[in-house]
Amino acid sequence: MPDATCSQLQKRPAWIEIDEAILRQNYRLIFQDKPSHVGVAAVVKDNAYGHGAILAARIATEIGAKYLVTVTLDEALELRSAGFKTPILLLGQRQPSELSYCVEHHLTCCVHDPFTVSQLAEEARRQHRRVPIHVKINTGMNRYGVRWDEAPSLLTTILTNPSLELEGVMSHFSMSDELDKSFARFQLGNFQSVLCWIDSQNLKIPYRHHCNSGGFLDIPEAHFDMVRIGLLPLGVYPSSSVRRIPGLMPVMSVKIKVAALQNLNPGDVVGYGMRYTASSPRRIAVLPLGYGDGFPRVRNEGHVLIRGQKAPLVGGVSMDAITVDVSDIPNVQLWDEVVIMGKQNQNEITVHDLASLRHSVSYDQLCAWRNRLPRIIIHSENNSQRLVPQPEGA
Numbered sequence: 441m442p443d444a445t446c447s448q449l450q451k452r453p454a455w456i457e458i459d460e461a462i463l464r465q466n467y468r469l470i471f472q473d474k475p476s477h478v479g480v481a482a483v484v485k486d487n488a489y490g491h492g493a494i495l496a497a498r499i500a501t502e503i504g505a506k507y508l509v510t511v512t513l514d515e516a517l518e519l520r521s522a523g524f525k526t527p528i529l530l531l532g533q534r535q536p537s538e539l540s541y542c543v544e545h546h547l548t549c550c551v552h553d554p555f556t557v558s559q560l561a562e563e564a565r566r567q568h569r570r571v572p573i574h575v576k577i578n579t580g581m582n583r584y585g586v587r588w589d590e591a592p593s594l595l596t597t598i599l600t601n602p603s604l605e606l607e608g609v610m611s612h613f614s615m616s617d618e619l620d621k622s623f624a625r626f627q628l629g630n631f632q633s634v635l636c637w638i639d640s641q642n643l644k645i646p647y648r649h650h651c652n653s654g655g656f657l658d659i660p661e662a663h664f665d666m667v668r669i670g671l672l673p674l675g676v677y678p679s680s681s682v683r684r685i686p687g688l689m690p691v692m693s694v695k696i697k698v699a700a701l702q703n704l705n706p707g708d709v710v711g712y713g714m715r716y717t718a719s720s721p722r723r724i725a726v727l728p729l730g731y732g733d734g735f736p737r738v739r740n741e742g743h744v745l746i747r748g749q750k751a752p753l754v755g756g757v758s759m760d761a762i763t764v765d766v767s768d769i770p771n772v773q774l775w776d777e778v779v780i781m782g783k784q785n786q787n788e789i790t791v792h793d794l795a796s797l798r799h800s801v802s803y804d805q806l807c808a809w810r811n812r813l814p815r816i817i818i819h820s821e822n823n824s825q826r827l828v829p830q831p832e833g834a
C-alpha cells in the first residue's frame with residue numbers, strides 16, 4: 441500500500457483513507473475481549489478486504505496474532521517478501537504446482553484430500569523438511585473439507601507420514617452471524633465428533649479452530665485454540681444481530697472532492713439514460729468516482745456527505761462519476777471534500793449502507809473498492825485536524 445503523500449492526493453481528488461490508529465485500537469479491543477488462551481489468526485486475504493494486507497498483518501502481529509491467513513499463494517508470498525516470519529495459513533485448495541513454493545516459504549497448507557496430502561508429503565521429503573498442515577473438516581457447509589465422518593481415515597494417513605506434522609484441524613461456519621444458530625450448532629456437533637475421535641487416539645493437536653468473526657463474537661464454545669478473524673478488526677460487524685465490542689470503529693473511509701457544479705432548470709435531466717428530471721430549480725454536484733471505482737451501480741438511490749449534510753444521488757452512476765443534489769446545502773463549492781463512506785460531523789455513511797445499495801454484504805463492498813483509488817494511511821490520534829477538515833461554520 442502506498443504511504444500518505446501529498447502527491448497521491450494531487451493525482452486524483454478521490455481516495456481511500458485507512459486509519460492505522462483505529463486498526464490498532466480495534467485489535468487491542470479484540471485482544472482484551474477474547475479469553476487469553478484463545479489465539480488469533482488474522483485473515484488478510486484479498487489485501488485485508490481492501491485495507492492493505494501488509495499494514496493489517498503488521499498491526500495484527502504487533503498486537504499478538506499467532507497466524508496470518510491468506511487464500512492465494514501470491515498473497516502469502518507478498519507477506520513473506522515483506523519480511524513476515526509469522527506462520528501463514530493458506531485457505532482453500534492448492535494445485536500440485538503450488539506445493540513446492542508452500543514448502544520452500546514455510547506456508548501452512550490447509551488440506552482435505554488424500555491426493556494433496558501425498559503430494560505435499562512428497563514435496564516435503566524432497567526438500568528434507570517436515571511440514572505442518574491443518575486439516576479442513578467439512579461439517580456441513582460443503583465447500584472445502586473432508587466430511588466429518590470420513591476425517592479419521594485422512595487424519596490417520598497424515599499421522600503415519602513422517603514428513604507431515606498434523607498441527608491443526610479446522611472447520612468453517614456457514615451461518616454464524618444470524619440470530620438463529622441452529623445450523624452453526626449442527627456444524628459444531630460434527631466438528632466435536634472429530635475432536636472426540638482425536639481424543640480417543642490420545643492425540644494432541646495444537647490448533648483446533650472453527651470461528652470466523654461471527655463465531656468469535658457469538659459462539660464462545662467454538663473458540664477452541666484459535667479464531668480466524670478478518671472483518672471484525674476492520675471495525676465492521678458481519679451482521680446487525682451479532683454481539684458488539686464497545687469502541688470498535690471502521691478503519692476505512694472513502695472521500696472525494698466536488699469536481700463540477702450544474703444549475704438545473706425544471707425539466708432538465710441528468711446523466712445517462714435521462715434517469716432524473718428536475719421538477720424545480722436544482723443544484724447538482726458532480727463527484728469524479730463511479731462503478732469503475734467500486735461504487736454500486738444504482739440510480740436515484742443513496743447519499744453522500746457534504747458540509748456535514750446528506751446529499752442524495754440523482755440520476756445513474758457512471759463508470760467515473762456520480763451526481764448528487766446539493767440544492768439544500770448552502771455554499772457548496774468546487775473542490776469541497778465529500779464523504780462517500782465514513783463520517784462527517786455527526787453524520788455517517790456505513791459500508792452496510794453502500795452494501796445494501798448493491799444488494800450485498802459489507803465484505804463485498806469493502807473488497808469492491810478498486811486499486812484505481814489511491815489508499816492513504818492516516819493516524820487519527822496524531823493529526824486528525826490536518827486530515828479531517830472541519831467544514832466552515834461547524
Ligand SMILES: *Cc1c(COP(=O)(O)O)cnc(C)c1O
Nearest residue numbers: 483612652653654668669670671
Ligand atoms: C474469510 C474467512 C474467514 C474470516 O471471516 P471473517 O468473517 O471475515 O472474520 C475465516 N475462515 C475462513 C475459512 C474464511 O474463508
